[in-house]
Amino acid sequence: MKRAVEKKGVNIALIVALVALPIIALFASLTLGRYEISLGSAFSILTSRILPIEPTWTEIEETVVFQIRLPRVLMAMLAGAGLSIAGASFQGLFQNPLVSPGILGVSAGAGFGAALGILIGGPAAIIQLFAFAFGITAVVGAYMISRTRMGSSLLMLVLAGMIIGAFFTALISLVKYVADPEEQLPTIVFWLMGSMAGASYKDLLWGAPPIFIGSSILLLLRWRINVLSLSEEEAQSLGINVQWLRWIVIIASTMITAAVVSLCGIVGWIGLVIPHVGRMLVGPNHKVLLPACVSIGASYLLLVDNVARAATAAEIPISILTALIGAPFFVYLLRRTGGKWA
Amino acid sequence: MKKKGLLVLLASLLAISLLAIGCPPPAPAPEPTAEETHIVIDMRGRAVELPRDINRAVTLLIPQPSIAHALGISGERIVGMHPTSMRAVKRGLLWKIAPEMTLADTGFVAEGWTVSIEELLKLRPDVVFQWCHWIEEAERIEAMGIPVIVISGGWTPGPEGTHRDLEEWVRITGEVFGKRERAAEIIARQREILERIGERTAKILDEDRPRVYFMFTDSLQTAGGDTHMQFWIEGAGGINVATEISGYTHVGMEQILAWNPEVIFISNRTDIMPEDILQNRIEGQDWRHVDAVINGRVYKIPHGVFHWSPPNLERVLLVKWAMQKNFPEVFADFDMRQIVREFYREFFEHELTDEEVRTILHYDNN
Amino acid sequence: MIIEVKNAEFGYDGRGSVFEDVGFSVGEGEILSILGPNGCGKTTLLKCINALLKLRKGEVLIEGKRVNSLRKSDVGKKIGYVPQSHGSTFPYSVLEIVLMGRAPHLGLFSSPSAKDVEIAKEAIEMLGISHLMNRPYSQTSGGEAQLVLIARALAAEPIALLLDEPTSHLDLKNQMVILSFLEKLGENEGIAIIMTTHFPDHALSISHKALLLSNKGNGMVGNTGDVITEDNLRDIFGLDVRIISVKDGENSIKTVVPLRKGSFDRKQKLKGGIYNS
Numbered sequence: 001m002k003r004a005v006e007k008k009g010v011n012i013a014l015i016v017a018l019v020a021l022p023i024i025a026l027f028a029s030l031t032l033g034r035y036e037i038s039l040g041s042a043f044s045i046l047t048s049r050i051l052p053i054e055p056t057w058t059e060i061e062e063t064v065v066f067q068i069r070l071p072r073v074l075m076a077m078l079a080g081a082g083l084s085i086a087g088a089s090f091q092g093l094f095q096n097p098l099v100s101p102g103i104l105g106v107s108a109g110a111g112f113g114a115a116l117g118i119l120i121g122g123p124a125a126i127i128q129l130f131a132f133a134f135g136i137t138a139v140v141g142a143y144m145i146s147r148t149r150m151g152s153s154l155l156m157l158v159l160a161g162m163i164i165g166a167f168f169t170a171l172i173s174l175v176k177y178v179a180d181p182e183e184q185l186p187t188i189v190f191w192l193m194g195s196m197a198g199a200s201y202k203d204l205l206w207g208a209p210p211i212f213i214g215s216s217i218l219l220l221l222r223w224r225i226n227v228l229s230l231s232e233e234e235a236q237s238l239g240i241n242v243q244w245l246r247w248i249v250i251i252a253s254t255m256i257t258a259a260v261v262s263l264c265g266i267v268g269w270i271g272l273v274i275p276h277v278g279r280m281l282v283g284p285n286h287k288v289l290l291p292a293c294v295s296i297g298a299s300y301l302l303l304v305d306n307v308a309r310a311a312t313a314a315e316i317p318i319s320i321l322t323a324l325i326g327a328p329f330f331v332y333l334l335r336r337t338g339g340k341w342a
Numbered sequence: 343m344k345k346k347g348l349l350v351l352l353a354s355l356l357a358i359s360l361l362a363i364g365c366p367p368p369a370p371a372p373e374p375t376a377e378e379t380h381i382v383i384d385m386r387g388r389a390v391e392l393p394r395d396i397n398r399a400v401t402l403l404i405p406q407p408s409i410a411h412a413l414g415i416s417g418e419r420i421v422g423m424h425p426t427s428m429r430a431v432k433r434g435l436l437w438k439i440a441p442e443m444t445l446a447d448t449g450f451v452a453e454g455w456t457v458s459i460e461e462l463l464k465l466r467p468d469v470v471f472q473w474c475h476w477i478e479e480a481e482r483i484e485a486m487g488i489p490v491i492v493i494s495g496g497w498t499p500g501p502e503g504t505h506r507d508l509e510e511w512v513r514i515t516g517e518v519f520g521k522r523e524r525a526a527e528i529i530a531r532q533r534e535i536l537e538r539i540g541e542r543t544a545k546i547l548d549e550d551r552p553r554v555y556f557m558f559t560d561s562l563q564t565a566g567g568d569t570h571m572q573f574w575i576e577g578a579g580g581i582n583v584a585t586e587i588s589g590y591t592h593v594g595m596e597q598i599l600a601w602n603p604e605v606i607f608i609s610n611r612t613d614i615m616p617e618d619i620l621q622n623r624i625e626g627q628d629w630r631h632v633d634a635v636i637n638g639r640v641y642k643i644p645h646g647v648f649h650w651s652p653p654n655l656e657r658v659l660l661v662k663w664a665m666q667k668n669f670p671e672v673f674a675d676f677d678m679r680q681i682v683r684e685f686y687r688e689f690f691e692h693e694l695t696d697e698e699v700r701t702i703l704h705y706d707n708n
Numbered sequence: 709m710i711i712e713v714k715n716a717e718f719g720y721d722g723r724g725s726v727f728e729d730v731g732f733s734v735g736e737g738e739i740l741s742i743l744g745p746n747g748c749g750k751t752t753l754l755k756c757i758n759a760l761l762k763l764r765k766g767e768v769l770i771e772g773k774r775v776n777s778l779r780k781s782d783v784g785k786k787i788g789y790v791p792q793s794h795g796s797t798f799p800y801s802v803l804e805i806v807l808m809g810r811a812p813h814l815g816l817f818s819s820p821s822a823k824d825v826e827i828a829k830e831a832i833e834m835l836g837i838s839h840l841m842n843r844p845y846s847q848t849s850g851g852e853a854q855l856v857l858i859a860r861a862l863a864a865e866p867i868a869l870l871l872d873e874p875t876s877h878l879d880l881k882n883q884m885v886i887l888s889f890l891e892k893l894g895e896n897e898g899i900a901i902i903m904t905t906h907f908p909d910h911a912l913s914i915s916h917k918a919l920l921l922s923n924k925g926n927g928m929v930g931n932t933g934d935v936i937t938e939d940n941l942r943d944i945f946g947l948d949v950r951i952i953s954v955k956d957g958e959n960s961i962k963t964v965v966p967l968r969k970g971s972f973d974r975k976q977k978l979k980g981g982i983y984n985s
Contacts, residue, residue, distance in 0.1 A: 034597040060599065060631040067628050068596045095797045124625050177453055182404075182426050183611055187561055190592060197562060197594050198626035223819035226804065227811045230796055236760055237791070238864070239784020239812025284798035287819050313584065314591040315562070 014281065018295040022077060025299040029073045032310050035064045072199035075207075076305035077298035079196075079260045080270055082211040084297025085290055086253035087271025088278060089218045092229040092286055093249050094154055097279075101257040101271040104157065104250065105164035109138025110261035112168045115175040115188045124198070127191075128207070128262040135258030138164050139250065154232075193317035194265035196305050207263040214256035215294065221249065222290040229286070268319050269326030270301055276333050382517050384491045385474055385510055392489050393468050396519055400462065401471040402455050403493055405654035407431055407443055408647040409512060412528060412655050412689045413521040417442035422450050422465045435647045435702070439692045455479060459486060469518060491518060496570040496653035504573040508653050509533075528689065532658050536577070539661055542673075543579040552668050554580035555603035555634065556651075560612040560624060563592050570653045578664035580605060595627050604633045605668055606640040610649040615707045616640040641667050642704040646682070647690055659685050663703075678703060709733045710868050710900040711757060711787075715766035718752055725764060726752050730927040732919055734868070737894045739901040741911035741932065744921030745945055750904040751792075753921070754870050757902065758787040771867070784812030788861030790871040794853070799844035802856050806832055809863030831859040835889065851882035858889070869893070871903035875910055883907075887914050908936050908949075908964040920944050936964070 031042040041057040045065045048055065055062075086101040094103065102108065113134030117127030145160035146153070172192070179185045218225075227235050228245055235242045260267065277300075278292040301318075304325065308316045381389050400422035401407070407427050410420060417440040423431075425448040431437055437444050450461035455476045462470070463486060470490045472480040474497070480490040493511050496504035509529045516525025554575050556565050565571035567585035575582040583601035584593065608614055619629050619640045629635045643660065644650050650660040662681060666673045679699050686692045700706070712733040719725035726749035734740045742750045755761040757768050759775045768775040770786055778786075788809070796805075809831070810824040820828070832838055835855040840848060845856060854874060861869055874890070875883040891914040893899050905911060911918050911932055918935040920928040922944045928935055941949045941964065948967040953960045 034594060035600040063628060063631055064596055064599060068594075068599070092798070097797060180426070180429070181454060182429075183559070186559060186563070186590075190561060190563075195592065197592060200626040202625065220817040223814075224811070224816065226800065227808050229798055230794065230808070231791075233755070233760055234789075234791055234794060236780070237758055237784065237787075237789035238808060239781040241780050245816075279798075284800055285804050309594045309596065312587070313593060313597050314566075314587045315594050315597075317592075 018292055022295050022298045025302050026073060029302055029306050030065055030069050032306050033069055034310060037061050071201050071204055072196050073302060074204055075196050075199040075263060076302045078208055078211050079264055079267060080301025081294040081298040082215055082256040082260050083270040084274035084293040085215050085218050086256045088275035088289055088293045089225055089249050089253050091275050092225040093246060095229050101253055104142045104161035105138035105168055106135045106254050106257045107261055107266050108165040108168035110135030110258050111192050111266050112171045114191055115172050118184055118188050119175050119179050131262030132258045135261055136254060138168055139254045191265050194267040194319040195315060195317055196264045197315050203263055207259050210255045210259035214252040217252040219290055223287045225286040266319060267322055269322040270297060273326045273329055274300060382514060384514060385494045386492050390489050390491055392518060396468045398466055398468045400465055400467040403471050405648050405652055406471055407436060408654050409515055411436060411440050413516055413524050415519045415521060420446050422447045424451055430648050434645055499568050504570045535658050546579045551579055551581050552604040553583050555583050555606045557606060557608045558590055558611055560614045563590055565590050574657055574661050574664060577661040578668055580668050599631060602633050606634040608642045609651050610643060610645045616642055642707050644703050646702040655689055709735050710771060712769040716763050717765035718756055719764050725925055727921055727925045727927060732929040734900040734902055736898045736900060739894050739915040740917040740919060741915040742904040742919045742921060743908060743911055745923055748921040748923050750921060751872050754872055754904055757870055758789050759783050781812045785864055786867050788864050788866035788869045790857045790861045790874060792872045794857055799846045801842050802840045802845055803828060805845050805856055806860045806863050809860035812864055828863045831863040835859045850877050854886060868900040873904050875905060890914060912936055912962045
């Protein structure tokens, strides 16, 4: 009994920390950047939107904070939260902690869509639309392949996802091959590596809703994902329509991932690693894990993007950073848990 | 039925391959005598044995067609060029002044700077030009018995290095095609022009030098201090704001605001025009508070035989042109139209029309 | 009747039937044991009862309603299912596992309420494993794990319980713990219980009814004492047995003793399905 009480005490501190973390990270990030703005000015600029403060800062400082940093900070948080929650849900759904949100080919599909959009010389809106549409197409394709008379089994689905992923990766190579090596190819390569550099409110306006909707669905289903993570028969015997529930989770996660890829390119490792961090902190119960992933994912990608934009004069492609940090961390997890993912 | 079809297919394949084997091998070329070949040292210091008469050259170096033309090498002698070169040929002046260049093959390039050996063999090249850092690719071609000359496209660090690279490039190209005197003449003339410019820029005080941002692509990609762009930006009396970074790298909008460039030059890699930046029309980028935009000092780099900004002969013009943009009062005496006319007459033996001058200078946009 | 099975026949697509013409019924508080050699379809039959699998012919009635006409969540509410084993990738705690038994009662978008947690805790208490509540399921012993799965099935507050070989893999003491618990569950809660087992003794000890399934696909059903006889067991398993009684004070316990001699004489080799009993 005493242990349970103690556990509860820790939980409250943890919950407070998880709620506070992204908020603190958001405000801290707004004061960071290549353009020098004093902490006082940054703070005044921020509060000026709530309190009537006589401006003591320049117009350009305000532009930097509200037009450059804020949309980018929001995008990083949105993408981080989205990828993490999609990753955690997929790991539950596939009963496999090594699964990432791209397992069904959505990233490859979206990457191809974007590359195609760049190839035909479309404006940003077309590139993003293509990315989103092909991301969804890839997963629908995987579903079609995996469908048998018996419904679609997880194993078939994963295999189909691998096939679709390989197919779209080949198509990306094809686009790169025919792309103009001087003008289009570098853009495609840079885009595929992922970057938040182009973040604007316009992007958020259309990219945020699918991420919000998908995440809300997953958050509402979060306890059911526990049941879904049992064997199919067990879940069914607990009165759950497994096929149906799986598809809701897949559609919601795909919507999120496709939207994230279309906003800021392929950002790897987040959806794979953050759920593990979450499990270390709050345990495997998806009811708690999913909200925790929102908090940790948002804060983590924000932190990484801060490095990408503020560490050097040159932008560092974000997927390079997430991999450089993610891979060693994964090794640490492996060694710590002995591969048991406890 | 299916099986039968397969058999037929196999049989016909076999027949074709037998036919191919049955063809008499091409008559062996007579062993070149000492008279017919000579040794050229390429930019990795390799001694390459070449036939004296080069009639079928293949080049992977993007600006090579324009350099070849300046050296008075007929376009017919270039049988293969990189697709990007071809685009520059067709976009710029060369298709007009050397239309035979457009007949060159481009299909031998597999991807980037790698070649499809069989396609290359079909072109029966006497020599292939390849970049220095693609040495493995060069050796692969050499294994087929085709001599390869490797060239550094201005990557030797420092403005001096890039300058020397280009001179070497021109000199070696002249040597390969038997145009040694013309090459020497071009090198000497360009050096002379640059020295004269140098004398004038040397007088500019450091505090007067404008901060220059070079827009390489529209996704905020610029050129760092170790690139060829440093050569002409400094040569024209400007300060490259991105000197501290390396290579052709992406930067953030906030970084540009922090640098706050006074002059912006836009490369021909992108379709962005000064108007797009002045009107702040690029999505996700906010240029309003940049000095160059406030003062309307955003310019599109000209494009003649080739883009002016990558390493090639027209860089001399670029330095002059950029100088005038950097210091409009000091170099008010530069009549760019006249300078351009004289330059193309001297180096490309082409008399520009007024219309061509306007197009080269992006006159309507600058 | 709580569960009725009529003329049941099952077969996988394009193959012969696993069993056919099987019928029985189980009422409130009744226990039925299903026995038979490996591969005769015991588990399959169990899965047909809660509609995890579909019968080829015949029907399953739950309180008089066809199981296939019920919603999945309603089947889950009425029938608790205890699989042979549970393996989860994620180390959920015992309480979390048992709480999942409340799933059929909860809407798609809802999480368990305090009341659900209370019910789950009651189920855990009922099985006497309160001390395991916060321990990861993966760290429980075989006997404890079986109790956890039973608790989870009971958390749904079902009217019937299906158990797939609940006493396999358990030591002697734990076998008896489970059997006594099931017997009490029938008596006190009126829950109808159907379990498969490899031990005729267990059937004899607690079940009112027994179903003997043969490898030929037909079944024999009736009161346990009438069905589990030396003759029937010999026919089904191809093995001579003796059923003897052991005195334990007032009670006499019947037990089945297999006679090893001649067990391979009938060419009854280990026939099919040993790995998927």
